[in-house]
Amino acid sequence: MDDEALKALRVRIDAIDDAVLKLVSERAGIAQEVGHAKGGERIYRPEREAQIVRRLRENNPGPLSGDTVERLIREIMSACRAVEEATRVAYLGPAGTFSQQAVAKHFGHAVDALAEADIDACFQAVETGRAHFAVVPVENSTEGAVGRTLDLIVASRLKICSEVMLPVHQSLMRKHGGLAGIQRVYGHAQSLAQCQQWLSRHLPNAERISVVSNSEGARRAAAEPDAATLGSAAAAELYGLEVVEARVEDEASNTTRFLVLGQADAAPSGRDKTSLVMGAKNQPGAVVKLLQPLADAGISMTKLESRPARSGNWEYLFFLVCDGHRLDPKLAAALAEIESRAAFLKILGSYPAASA
């Protein structure tokens, strides 16, 4: 391309950037007005954000991918939210974890992300008002449920107001060098489990050491030249490591689902999910009886997970996710029927279904 042609294209890009800045500033000004009109009410409206994301994904003219359009608009909404109020979001730290990525994916970068020591601390941060929201992992497509999150949510008064789906790509990282000479591999138990076949094939003699977080693994690998760690590639930059091999997870579609917890759940968005937990009596057919009202109403159940109730009498809790909002008349009627049959029922929240 000759210089003149390049210059002409850049003049057009400059004009577009000026227009984008003008429009984004105008949008932030309107968000500020909305913020004032809310007069102390909650600023973050997950249902509204989900509707905006869905509309733009549908209207996307290309060539940007739907995921890219979502990332851009979420970042713009993040910036607009920030002119209304500073949002504090607790997550399972330290920095560089997949949980931090989930915060950025959902809330954008214009939030105060608070790294907590464990999942319990994430709940407490919101319960005590230190944070507005918490982002906690609840299940992984390869490894299943995160038990601690389920146990805590039963007793907590917090509500689920959103979900975040994060594709999880594990990298193998070390201070310097390739696969040769790696004696130990650190990683969070879930990460080690998600990569076990790859590790057996490529590093059969390396010891696998489970640590509290992948970031702790990264911290150790940075100090031990014959060690490596699993984790998000973001940690490599943070801890001065090199990526030996990217995408070492056994399942290419490995995804972790996170929940956003807050003081209230979300209003209906048009495409929602509802999470609930119920206690079943230890009797034949008890679970079938509890689920029947959903089947009768033609409501899809997308998840059913059982956990010991920990009450010592061999009763189980069933965590269930179904389509719809608890305020939809059909679902509301089914829930009322389940409540009349269950030993215990708690609605954990209705929230917009994630678009990707």
Ligand SMILES: O=C(O)C(=O)C[C@]1(C(=O)O)C=C[C@@H](O)C=C1
């Ligand atoms: O519509 C609102 O309620 C706004 O505050 C504006 C806005 C946005 O930027 O579009 C920002 C924050 C809310 O979570 C939802 C949407």
